[in-house]
Amino acid sequence: MSVLMPMDKLPGLNKATILLVGTEDALLQQLADAMLQEDCASELQVHLAKSLPLPSNGSRPRIDLIVFVINLHSKYSFQNVEECLCHVDSRFFLGKLCFLASGAGRESHCSVHQSMVVKLAHTYRSPLLFCDLEVESFRASMAQRLVRMLQICAGHVPGVSALNLLSLLRSSESPSLEEL
């Protein structure tokens, strides 16, 4: 079973690579375009994948941040992410991985309940972000946020590491989540 490793390669100079994983290519593509439009001191690379494991490719750079995109309107996208999680090395869960749930705005179209993604994120101790990727303004601000997170995870922000960021994000969660 091939597993994605966070530290199996040397980092590229000033390079930051993000991997977006999700079933709906259109959503991933739009988010990727929004991220690449951001002004960023680091050299960005965005990889899009439908699922893991990734096809073997020696020239792929080190992945600094994985974002699992779940469309709340599609049970299929949720199941896909659940299945992909076993192909990720546990060290990614130390701040180099997060979940992104899209589509919460249209409640009537949601077939995945919000509590399911909350539980998933809690199980894997990783941050959960909500963003309606279909709305351009929300997508743009999420893209900005992800670029900043990526820079931290790639080690380009002095004094802040991925683990720091993780504990910062976690402390802002409501205590009731710990009871899940």
Next chain:
Amino acid sequence: MEETVAEFLRRTILKIPMYEMMTILKAWDFFPEEQLQTVNFQQRKEQLALDLVLLCEKKSASLNDVALLDIIYTQARRNHKVWDVFQMSEEPDDDVNLFDMEQFKSSFKETLQRALRNVTVSFRNAEENAIWIRVAWGTQCSKPNQYKPTYVVYYPQTPYAFASLSTLKSTVPLLGQALKMASNHHQIMKMDLRSRHLDSLKAIVFKQYNQVFENHNSTKPLQERNLGQNRNVDPRLIHENTVEKERIQRITEETFGDYPQPQLEFAQYKLETKFKSDINRSILAEREEPLRCLVKFSSPHLLEALKSLAPAGIADAPLSPLLTCIPSKRKNYFKIRDK
């Protein structure tokens, strides 16, 4: 002209939208071109209708003339009606009968008139050899209701007819009988196929939907076509699953073909199956009788929507054969039972 016929004419004219009025009146061919030029088409429709009725009265328009106008109006608006499909069959040892249009028409009319004294039956030939039949139903003692007619489109020399059934359900068996007898067939039955789009139904029934258009680039290999679409791709953006994407494209194309799909609005599955569950002991699983449930998929263009499911990442390819067999099995109503 009788009052009821005049009223029927007036109401039919009022149904026609102004931008189609000239085309439909010309197709009706009741007025010569010069007379049409004298009519004021700039006035309000209600007044125009009254003017046209007056002109028709002078020319003694008959009920049949007005029925013909109704057919022409419906032909222009065929997608506003819901069409069912009927299939007829002959006795295996019957000789192939040569089709006689006049004989068909008179036999059809006679069968209906023998059963119900009051029916209005009108015919109009259309493109590709089709006959449009309009039937207004009455009873033994009441006059036909011109506002709830049934339309039938019959293709001679094929065993198929498409019917837009009126709300009077009791007329269906008689209609079937008349069609059967007039076309020299032994049996008639309704297919499990229904849609508003008459042309799509025709394409499905006559298996004409898989014709590739001449200028379509079906000879270019799949990869080239996909790469051609990604003209301005940012080199910082990398797709990891190109092999998977190509597989999905290939399967979708194998299943649905290169051509535009016929247009259907829904597919309905009636399930009568026993409950199947992974959990061993559950109340539903122990139930002896089958569960009855109805699943209906609706869409403005169902088959195109199904075709786009796998490429959009909403479903896995290949799709269930229950969904993909719709055009080839010529049905969009299914009954599923345990084997």
